[in-house]
Amino acid sequence: MNKLLSSAAIALILAGNVQAAGRDTISIVGSSTVYPFATVVAERFGKSTSFKTPKIESTGSGGGMKLFCAGIGIDTPDITNASRRIKSSEFETCQSNGVKEVVEVLIGYDGIVLANAKTADRLKLSRKDIFLALAKNVPAADGSKQLIANPYKTWKDVNPALPANKIEVLGPPPTSGTRDAFSELALEGGCKTFDWIKAIKAEDKHRYKSICHSIREDGAFIEAGENDNLIVQKLEANPKAVGIFGFSFLDQNSDKVQGSLIDGAEPEFETIADGEYPVSRPLYFYVKKAHLGKVPGIAEYVSAFTAEKAVGDDGYLLDKGLIPLDEEKRKQVRDTATKMLPMSM
Amino acid sequence: MNNTELIKKGLAKRYRREKRFRAYGLMAILAGFIFLFVLVTDIVIKATPAFTQHWIKLEVNFNPEILDVGKKAGIDELKQANYNLLAKKSIRSLFPEVKKRRDKSKLAAMLSSSAEYQLRDMLLAEPYLLGQQQTVWVLADDDVDTYYKTDDKSKAVRLNDKQKIWADTLAADGRVSKRLNTTLFTNGDSREPEQAGIRGAATGSFYTILVTLLLSFPLGVAAAIYLEEFAPRNRWVDLIEVNINNLAAVPSIVFGLLGLAVFINYFGLPRSAPLVGGLVLTLMTLPTIIIASRSAIKAVPPSIRQAALGIGASRTQTVFQHVLPLAMPGILTGTIIGLAQALGETAPLLMIGMVAFIVDIPHGFLDSATVLPVQIYLWADSPERAFVAKTSAAILVLLLFLVVMNGLAVLLRKKFERRW
Missing domain, CATH: 3.40.190.10 (Periplasmic binding protein-like II)
Structure with missing residues (x-):
């Protein structure tokens, strides 16, 4: 019985710690089609900056939106990948759950x-x-x-x-x-x-x-x-x-x-x-603007993903099979992404 | 016809039936063996290429101009230097005749993308190398690696004809060496097959299983002791027993759903953490441990208990000083088998976010982590061809762990089990 009590106590202490701690890893969910590209960016991002390598779950576009739009706070993901545009119903769910400002980034085609x-x-x-x-x-x-x-x-x-x-x-x-x-x-x-x-x-x-x-x-x-x-x-x-x-x-x-x-x-x-x-089809990812500054590295990750080095005509994502946008569109996307302009529907 | 004759008449038939039955049994075992043999051979054959790796020898000149830093650059400046260009220049210097832009980028693509980080780490560790020439072995890209490992060179279509010529030239110049793939055991996950390793997943598995062991063993044994030694025989206890047996048969994904609802949504524990994984797997392993422990405790003869009680021991003393030590081999066997099952589980972890791309090696119970079977699943789903071999290699490692654990269970049983 002693063992039982002590292990229960350990579990409680661990649980208590969790709620106090923040999160220093970017959490990404979403499409399994974008996953091969996002993971490459994340890995390079982790190696070349002082931030931790973002964690990426492949949940499918719909599943990702559901988690993403569940609310604001460190227990919800910061970014979701999608192999289609966000649906208006999903956008409304986001709005009603307090995820007001969402930045849309188009990365290329598949x-x-x-x-x-x-x-x-x-x-x-x-x-x-x-x-x-x-x-x-x-x-x-x-x-x-x-x-x-x-x-x-x-x-x-x-x-x-x-x-x-x-x-x-x-x-x-x-x-x-x-x-x-x-x-x-x-x-x-x-x-x-x-x-x-x-x-x-x-x-x-x-x-x-x-x-x-x-x-x-x-x-x-x-x-x-x-x-x-x-x-x-x-x-x-x-x-x-x-x-x-x-x-x-x-x-x-x-x-x-x-x-x-x-x-x-x-x-x-x-x-x-x-x-x-x-x-x-177009491939996107969506950023939760409210998490900027709460979780370190989000802005840097987004700029790494939209950099010419990644999605440009000679970018490393092209080796993985991504079809790039044309130059003008890329510039436009990069502009929206650096300024973190939220989308509207 | 008397009875003896009757029996003699049917004798041949009965012998035949006996033989037939034995043959069927033998066939069943043989079929099982053949399946296992085919499976393991297939995995071993597929995994073999993953245990070696090709490295390319480069002459790297840590030229401050190429690196775009001052001649006396400090660490901070060196961190920002252009190592990508340095790696590219180093391989281009071996093929000065390559001039076209497209060809140049194809040539640079023959090196692993880890080359630039390797050069960076090298220079940061020894800043005096700046401005010096060094011989450096760097990893080959996975497509080049596959090319060297393929016997039928026309089948390696991931390289174009020029790249094949370059690859052959490098090999002819003695600039290519095949080495044991240690990366597989020292690195975390990566999307570049040549840099991908299982250490992250193995560490995640370790933490997860440790949590499972620490929680499920004391809980399971305590439950088993109470049910077996102290619980009164009534309808409630029967009900609990039925439920425990039922739980053992519940599909594991259900535990994942439960974990998501209780540990993550209600208690607010982080997603993808080994702690949550361990908690979920504890739920899954508990019934196995309880059932095994109960039968081990039941197998201790009542005379032991009576003797202890007879010389004045209390019931708790009887249990902890006599019954439990004797039942321990059986309990441990059950625990190990339960943990081995938990080690190979992926379904419940899907719900709690442990099926994820995680590069960093976890350093605690709350860091994001995956486990070995999840790593296998993720690699099997990756488009890059070289991951086929990696997948099989990871399967072999997991199988090895399982064999060791099950072997340990057998050993414990053989060594400590007592029969009455």
């Missing part, structure tokens, strides 16, 4: 690729092909304005120019930001090519979204989890399958997989940067 094994032929897809192959309901082939359950079994059924392989696509689950961006950019992009569906958008936005964003559930699309390395391994084992993941994984595994052409553009650094490759 391409989303459809890739297959190098042993197979490279696919040449259009966004329309992608929509027809993967949507839950597609327009009837006879041209009437009717939606039918997706009947296509092989890529050749979708488009005679494509190989007669079974449609088998490995992609991220609905919780992932990559999946959101894929639905929005690739599927909706193809969906819009049908004029009568596009017309629905004006009348019934909700229905339009459910047509354009729903992915088929009959086994042609396989949710492969958040681990992109696993998808690459599976593609290697099955040359007929196609995988969906971020450009940085294609970049690192270019000996094993190749990116499909989308609307004639190859997923490459230059084509994504100049917008020729259609499926790319």
Whole structure:
């Protein structure tokens, strides 16, 4: 019983200490897509300054926003990463929890690729092909304005120019930001090519979204989890399958997989940067202005992240697969970041 | 037909059945062994490259002009010097024919980004080196390292053709050496595979498990002693027993949720701290320890207790001076197995923020930390190819720890266990 009492006492003393102590490490949460970039910046920041290396949790964009907007104080994160812009609902949550001033920083772009094994032929897809192959309901082939359950079994059924392989696509689950961006950019992009569906958008936005964003559930699309390395391994084992993941994984595994052409553009650094490759998304991080001065190093970290050395045309983040902004935009972002101008919505 | 004949008739069949059953058992064990063998071989093969590292020899001239400092610069000025340029110039001096901007940056990319920090630390430690020429071994970039380790050179596509020629030239000039990868054991996490190590995670695991041990062992043993020796037999005690057994089967993520709600949100303990990790894992390990301790205490024969009571010992004296020492081997075995389980756990730690990128090595129970299995998970998820080998190497280290702990449990049992 003595042991029990003394260990309880130790626990209490430890707990008491905690509340008195502040925090000297920047706490960052958010998107798993921004994580590979943010971690590199954080590591260099820790090595080259006298501040501690920031701690970064990969919680997903939505999860990060939830923690970030929970309130002000050292037990909440200082910065959240996001692979999409903050939603107005999230911004309102922030406001109502006292997180009034939020600084938005755009860091660059990330391409989303459809890739297959190098042993197979490279696919040449259009966004329309992608929509027809993967949507839950597609327009009837006879041209009437009717939606039918997706009947296509092989890529050749979708488009005679494509190989007669079974449609088998490995992609991220609905919780992932990559999946959101894929639905929005690739599927909706193809969906819009049908004029009568596009017309629905004006009348019934909700229905339009459910047509354009729903992915088929009959086994042609396989949710492969958040681990992109696993998808690459599976593609290697099955040359007929196609995988969906971020450009940085294609970049690192270019000996094993190749990116499909989308609307004639190859997923490459230059084509994504100049917008020729259609499926790319912006990457952001958000800073809690109220924590400036409370936790040391936030301003310095932000300026390290927006420095030319990191996100410029020759920056070290480019080696990790980040697609940079153009020069003028970078300047603008750097300006907002150094002045810590809060965003409004 | 009499009985003997009946039995004789069925005998062959019964023997066959017996043999078949044994064969099935053998097959089951064999299948298990094959799976284990394939798994371990796969990990070992994948991990092998991670235990060596390539270093490149450079002639570094600590020229104050390149460093952009005065000739008699003090420590503070040296801290701000341009070591990045120094590292770049040093490798460029080996290939003076490289002129184009793009090629120059590709050439500089063959060195690890740790090179500039290595040069900085070197100069800060010995400021008199300023203006002198030194031979320095620096780490190669992970892509170059992979290139040297790949037998089929055409498969290493992360280097372009020029970089491959440079890499071959460096090797031919004797400027490349393959060494044991000590970085893996001395560094914390890094996003550059060649600089990444498991020391941060191992230290985090140590603190977490220490908290778990300090809390769960006394609590578990005390609970077991009370339930076994002092508790009255009634419905309430039965209910508690059922609940303890149930707790042992609760999915570990639930403990993480509980930890988030109680320790972090209510008590305000910091996220990602080994203290919180240890508390959560204590909840998870307690039932295992209680159950193991109870059966160990139960196995002590009643005659020991009766003898002690008979010569006038109190019940507490009986328990602490006679029953507990005899039950200790069993209790320790249960504790070690429970801790080994906790050592390999990631799910509950996800909820309390211990799944995070943390470079600095933790120095206490409240510093941010991760643990070994989390490190494995994070590396497995990294895009850089060289992390595949690192992942397997970290798995091997974790397996080693588990084998040692389980071995210790067996040893304790063999050495101290008494049978009646």
